Amino acid sequence: MKRTLLNASLLFTALALPGLSSAATLNVGIIDDPASLSPPKITGGVWEEDVLRDIFAGLVDVSKEGKVIPGVATRWDISDNGKTYTFHLRDSKWSDGKPVTAHDFVFALRYIINPKNAATGLERLYPLQNAENIAKGKAAPDTLGVSAPDDHTLVFKLNEPAAYFLKMLVLPPFYPLPEHAVKQYGDQWSKADNIVVNGAFKPVKWVQGTELDTRKNDNYYDAKEVALDGVNYYPMPDREAGITRFRAGELDVLRDFPAARYKFLQKTLGDAVKVTPNLGTEYYVFNLRKGHPTADPKVREALSIAINRTVIARQLLEGAVKPAYSLVPPGTSDYSVQVQPGLKHDIDERQQRAKELLKQAGYGPDKPLKLSIRYNSGDQQQRVAVAIAAMWKPLGVQVTMDNSDANVHYSTLRRGDFEIGRASWISSYDDPQNFLQLVYAVGNNYGDYQDSKFRQLFGASNTEMDKAKRRSLLQQSEARLSSQYIEAPIFHYTARNLVKSEVGGWQNNALDIHPARWVDKKD
Numbered sequence: 442m443k444r445t446l447l448n449a450s451l452l453f454t455a456l457a458l459p460g461l462s463s464a465a466t467l468n469v470g471i472i473d474d475p476a477s478l479s480p481p482k483i484t485g486g487v488w489e490e491d492v493l494r495d496i497f498a499g500l501v502d503v504s505k506e507g508k509v510i511p512g513v514a515t516r517w518d519i520s521d522n523g524k525t526y527t528f529h530l531r532d533s534k535w536s537d538g539k540p541v542t543a544h545d546f547v548f549a550l551r552y553i554i555n556p557k558n559a560a561t562g563l564e565r566l567y568p569l570q571n572a573e574n575i576a577k578g579k580a581a582p583d584t585l586g587v588s589a590p591d592d593h594t595l596v597f598k599l600n601e602p603a604a605y606f607l608k609m610l611v612l613p614p615f616y617p618l619p620e621h622a623v624k625q626y627g628d629q630w631s632k633a634d635n636i637v638v639n640g641a642f643k644p645v646k647w648v649q650g651t652e653l654d655t656r657k658n659d660n661y662y663d664a665k666e667v668a669l670d671g672v673n674y675y676p677m678p679d680r681e682a683g684i685t686r687f688r689a690g691e692l693d694v695l696r697d698f699p700a701a702r703y704k705f706l707q708k709t710l711g712d713a714v715k716v717t718p719n720l721g722t723e724y725y726v727f728n729l730r731k732g733h734p735t736a737d738p739k740v741r742e743a744l745s746i747a748i749n750r751t752v753i754a755r756q757l758l759e760g761a762v763k764p765a766y767s768l769v770p771p772g773t774s775d776y777s778v779q780v781q782p783g784l785k786h787d788i789d790e791r792q793q794r795a796k797e798l799l800k801q802a803g804y805g806p807d808k809p810l811k812l813s814i815r816y817n818s819g820d821q822q823q824r825v826a827v828a829i830a831a832m833w834k835p836l837g838v839q840v841t842m843d844n845s846d847a848n849v850h851y852s853t854l855r856r857g858d859f860e861i862g863r864a865s866w867i868s869s870y871d872d873p874q875n876f877l878q879l880v881y882a883v884g885n886n887y888g889d890y891q892d893s894k895f896r897q898l899f900g901a902s903n904t905e906m907d908k909a910k911r912r913s914l915l916q917q918s919e920a921r922l923s924s925q926y927i928e929a930p931i932f933h934y935t936a937r938n939l940v941k942s943e944v945g946g947w948q949n950n951a952l953d954i955h956p957a958r959w960v961d962k963k964d
Contacts (some may be wrong), residue, residue, distance in 0.1 A: 465670040467944065467962050470683040470695040472819075473847040474649050474676045479631035480613035481553045481560035484851045485885065487867045490613060491696065492674055495957045496640040496655060497616040498662070500528050500546070500595070501607075505948050505959035509607075513541060513617070513639070513662070514595070523602030523906055528595040533662035535619050536636075536643045543589035549618035551582040562614040564882035568603045568903070601904035604911055608870035641667050641958040650676060661958075668946075668961035678818055678846060687713075687939045693962065694947075695939040699821045703761035706939065713939050716761060717949040720770050721867035721934030722876065723762075725814070725829070727927060728860050729888045734802075734810060735860055738926060743798035744861075745929035746783045746791040748832055754932045757828055758821070761937060765930035769876045769919055772951060775912055776873045779919035781930065795836055806837065815843045816863035817850035825931065826863065854887040862887055867934060868952060873915045874903070880922060888927055895921045 472488040480497065483489040502512035514528040533541040553560040554575045566572040570586025586598030599606065609615065619637040622630045629635055633647040641664070642655035656671040658664065675692065677683035680699045684706070687695045698706060707714050727735035727744070734740050750764035763771075766785065767778040783791060804810040814830065816822040823844065830840035845853065854862045864887060868875045880890040881899050895918055902914035922928075936953035946960040 465668065465962060466673060467669055467671075467693045467957070467960065468673045468675060468691070470675050470677040470686065470692045472676070472697060473678050474653070476848045477631060478633075478636055478644060478647070480549070480616045480618070481558060481562070482631070483561060483613060484848050485561060486847055486851070488676075488696070488847075490869065492653065493613050493616070494611075494640070495642050495672060496636075496638040496644060496658075497613070498533070498640045499616050500530075500610050503611065503954055503956055505946055505956065506950070509611075517607075524599045526597040526599070526606070528597075530593045530595060531662060532593075533639060534660040535622075536638050536658045536660050537619075537622075538660055539619070539621060539637075540592070541617060541639050542592040543595040544592065545617035545620055546595050546615075547587050547589045548620040548623075549616060550587050550614075551585055552618055552623070553614055554585055555582045560614075561884060562612065564878075564884050565609055565612055565614045567882070568599050568601070568606055570598045570600055602906050603903055604906055604908075605870075605872050605874045605903070608872055608875075611869055641956075642669075642672050645671075652676075663958065667958050669957060672957050680819060680821065684939070692939075693941045693944050698937050698939055699819075700758035700761035700935075700937060701821060701824065703759045703937070710939065713941060715936070715938045715940050715947070715949055717936045717953075718763075718772055718951055719867065719934040719936040719953050720773060720871060720951050721865065721953075722765055722768055722770050723825075723863070723865040723931045723934065724765070724768060725929040725931060726854070726862050726864050726888045727929070728857060728862070729890055729927060730857055733860055734812060735888075737802050739798045739802040740804075740810065741926035741929075742783070743795035743802070743836065744833065744838070745781060745926050746786075747795040747836055748829055748929055748931065749788050750784070750931060751788075753825060753828055757824060758932065762932040762935055765933045767919065767923065768879070768928060768930055769873045770868075770933040773868075773873050773876075774871045775908065777912075777916060779916055779923050781923040781926065792835065799836055799838075804837065809837050809839050811839045811841075812860050813841045813843050814861050814863070815845075815850065815853065815859040817847040818844050822863055829931075855884065857887070857889060859887070864928075865934070869954075871952065873919070877902075877915060877918050877922075880927060890922065890925075890927045892921065892925065 475489040475492050476484045499512050500514040501509050504510050513530055513533055515531045516529050518527040530543055552558055553563050554566050554572050556578050563576050571580050571584045574580040575582055588596045622637040626635045633644045636644050641661045643658040644655050646654040653674040683695045686692045727741045729736050754762050754764040766780045769778050771778055814826045816826050877899055879885045898914055899918040902911050905911040940947050943963040947955055
């Protein structure tokens with residue numbers, strides 16, 4: 442057996458409202474409400490992971506420097522063939538005092554993969570033996586490749602070696618679930634009045650659309666090192682309102698402030714503005730299903746190459762983001778991004794080719810291309826959508842807009858009920874696999890991209906243990922999807938946060954991960 446500790450990622454953010462809580466309680470402005478406090482029921486939004494990673498503890502944790510450290514597992518072994526992972530668990534407790542055991546992890550994984558529970562993120566479990574068969578109703582949940590020989594030992598059996606597997610363990614689908622609470626309360630177990638957690642903080646109050654309050658969990662295994670009395674989260678889909686509350690002193694941290702406000706905030710708030718490169722991409726996904734205009738690759742290419750990303754990034758969003766020409770962002774470790782063909786050509790040349798492509802696809806003055814753009818509510822999303830629609834107007838494209846709150850928006854994308862949909866992905870671990878899986882796994886493959894060559898290349902990369910060969914396979918995978926214009930990358934993110942000087946323990950990093958267990962606040 443060979444013992445290995447790998448880089449992964451966790452995340453968070455923290456804050457506090459004067460007059461509403463004690464001096465050691467921090468308040469965070471987040472993008473929106475979580476869809477749920479149950480890990481299997483979230484939509485996958487980064488704001489949801491912000492919350493869940495503070496109330497649950499996984500097998501691994503992340504230091505404030507962004508490095509993987511032991512979590513509930515103190516160490517782990519990997520077999521020589523890369524297909525068996527054995528985790529050794531520390532003594533730890535749920536917030537109600539009951540012990541956290543390896544059986545709670547087994548219960549959680551079987552719960553998620555069971556199709557009757559309609560969990561999200563279950564595709565993340567597919568490397569485990571029998572997972573896909575179970576998810577498709579072809580096998581029983583108890584045949585999943587996970588077992589607990591005793592309370593402190595957890596064993597994973599993989600179908601094939603998976604170089605990225607350890608990195609994924611920071612994600613919510615791998616958190617434990619309190620079997621005793623789920624059995625007692627059923628689907629109501631994650632309500633604030635019933636919830637049992639094993640992380641640094643425990644939810645105590647949730648008024649959806651208004652606030653989610655948590656308090657320090659004294660039964661957390663490392664509670665003595667947690668400085669905060671609690672963390673309160675305030676959903677701020679109106680990002681301008683979030684800025685106003687931060688400037689008024691009501692918030693200590695505002696996550697993901699609008700890029701278009703960068704210069705103003707830098708001028709007025711100075712060092713409170715934290716902007717660093719981030720492994721994230723905003724993109725527009727095309728619906729490839731039959732019956733949609735975007736099923737035609739000529740239409741997709743025309744729409745993508747006609748977008749002036751430099752104008753969006755540098756003018757509309759004031760240089761707070763970077764123009765995107767690939768799905769995988771630059772800066773991803775041990776990887777060369779594969780630029781979508783034609784995007785580096787002169788914009789006038791691209792516009793002319795776009796017109797020719799649409800003409801070849803059968804569109805023109807007598808038959809204009811009519812499309813709808815779906816995006817989640819927010820000033821920045823609206824401004825970008827309006828700008829893109831304006832860039833398509835010279836092509837004769839007629840655009841209508843459709844927006845909704847984030848949870849409804851992403852649920853609609855998953856149903857395939859759209860033509861062009863705004864999407865984004867901020868990586869929770871530094872690996873190109875986390876971006877390319879977006880169009881491989883079912884859950885985030887909004888456009889229903891089904892290409893056998895891509896799937897063969899990407900599938901091979903998942904089991905390739907030689908780093909150079911794996912990198913080549915991943916790059917070929919991205920080059921394949923890029924050449925088919927299945928999405929239009931718009932810009933690459935920077936981590937954009939407003940953080941009061943009183944907040945300590947905040948360290949910028951490419952994954953924008955700030956576990957609240959490391960954060961403190963001065964009086």
